[in-house]
Amino acid sequence: MTDSALILAGHGSHISPNTAGVVWSYVDRLRALGAAGEVTACFWKEPPALNQVLDTVKATQIFVVPVFTAQGYFTASVIPSEMALPRPVTRRDGKTITLARPLGEHPAMTRVVRNIVRVHIDEHNLDRADTAVAIIGHGTRRNPNSRATTRYQAKVLRDMNWVGEVVDVYLDDEPEIQSIYRTTSAGNIIALPYFLAPGSHVSIDVPRALGLSDRAAPQTVAGRKIFYTQSLSGDESICSAIHELALEAGLPVCRDSDSRSWRGFPKAGRHSLVKALKERTNQKKPLQFGQVMVTEKRVWHCDNDACSTPMSSAAQLRARLREDPFRPLLTSADLPAGWHVDLDRPAQAHAVLETIYPGLVADWAAKHQGNFLAEPLKVTSERQIGMFKGIHNLAAELIERTVAKVCGACVRQPTWWQGEPKSDLPCKAACNYWLSNAAKLGESAL
Template structure:
């Protein structure tokens, strides 16, 4: 197939819905603009995994935009390795794959930083001459370049002589966040998270390190007034940054208007799903039922809430309580989606179980690429390196604990069997890897 796929690569989380949630919000907006033929996301901690992303789309050209604030360990090492490309571009099975710079490096981020600072001084009537600015980046000791974007923003604002003092501080590097109280003197501190998601770092970790408790009020710490800004990633123009990066990588300008809210999805597995629907009339994926007219939860009782958009359905199923594993067997009931055309069934299933239908279809035609734990352990450079060397009893315990509550079957583990597996799992997911690592560490 020809066409262009746009994939946003984010971090995801096991504890906060917002980390991947903001990436899905970008995806929704880009789909509403008809920005590319297929648009989706992939994550380190949630589904679909980086390593699975290319198999969810059918386009010949794939552009991947890292939704990270800085070039670092994930953008330079993890994402290219998991995608199987040597650097920023490669050809995989005849498809051209391009990885753009992370969105945090884009020049448009400067104006978003300036807007956030301007909003804060205007809202509170602050005098810049009495105010210090702290640009708070993530940083990581594993990659020195991860501080570059936040540091460059701080240098740029410092050179403007706009504020009395400007510092850059880091959640996971030096100088650390509390150093802002030591290294500045101004009565007011404007703390700007150079983060994308309004997730656990922005809502919990940064405030804790700053010593503030009420994110919507002015906090007093060490005799200083602290004004905590919204993160840069929640600004509405971030999607324009993503489009700029994708266009620099070859995405053509497009005026396409999508047919409906369920357009612009990745399409791997769609034809197989339609063929199965034509044959069987009704299909079941875990707790989800599908026919030509609607998609619904098998345990619906009484009147079900109708959802008309991917964003609303995703929020209902994923956010409260947060379900980091899309295929966990605790899918909330009480909903349905009426279909305007059978093709929409695929988009609805993709919203509920990102990446699942592509794997199901590959399995149906005997082409699912199953990845053994050994292969995952060997290509890792971080905490999952050598995960395959964990004792068997730890691996089995993790299988019981995590996979026991999942609608997929871990076909990557030989003892799980493969015959009759209608929802196979091709590789250990991040939740399994994290749990196994914790169990292994606890045993040491």
């Protein structure tokens, strides 16, 4: 069914490309599978933002799957608030938006945990009776329910009587990670980070809390041998679990499988873009979006020299432009050059631009159609339920300074602060990157 959109809602990061990268890899696979007419992702920390992604899809039946390992603060509070989804099924503006259960509640997660533990026991020939498993969740003191799924996984493993001891511990809640050295006594500890992606928590924060200097090999800490495992993302069944949660929420079964690149992208603004490209072909002039040039036949960086590498898929292009160095703000004006994408048809330009600058074409088209509406900082600020709440009360001079510093290095115009959209690439609301910078500046000014 092409009138359906599937949106994967994740956390994202300002430090590691892997947190959102894992979610994008599921998006690529679900697009190839033809899981819905439009498939995309949105994030708390990276674009497209939770509060803007709905503008990028045209389907009237929209399904949002939270790609989080726990039903807690983000799935129960942040996502409903940012996406304006007060109920599991929300109807507005002729669209029905269904919020599915989070990934952490899918039974596959238990299988994934069991497999990781089994592999470590077998690989290292561990004595099960002398082995403890520590399942390490994020947790948050803002919502005690955030511990529920981690605790559940620990209980399932404990009930199986596979190993001598099983505990659940948390990065940002009680019991803390270091407590495993007091509460368990086995000689071996399998420490399993119950996180979806190998982001900074998995690669830096958890190993540090465990006292590990090197994740690669088993290490001895406090007289115990620690086997630090991978995160959950490596398991093949996760993508299927996301799809199953969407189907369970009512996503129609779609048999439009198509492994060709640039299919299944969000469609808002596509028609306007194709029309504008045709006009530009007649004028023999490319269109420019930020640092990207576009014609009906090709997309390329405006500063390319003669040597440019062809890109053939969203995954390849994303890796080139986003991961090395990591650019958490995809619209920052430091887009790496030296690449191009040749198009089979003009509509592909939309998918390529959506990969480079998610959500930008939808806002560009809305501005051209006279429908673009910016969200004042006060509204963004009052919607917040965490650390950014009340951020509009910062001194105007601090806000101006953050706009100049952060937005000055971005290809979008901060219309939400400056009023009239003068640029062709208006920005609807202060992004998480801006909010984080403003909050830091506000703290240092105290």
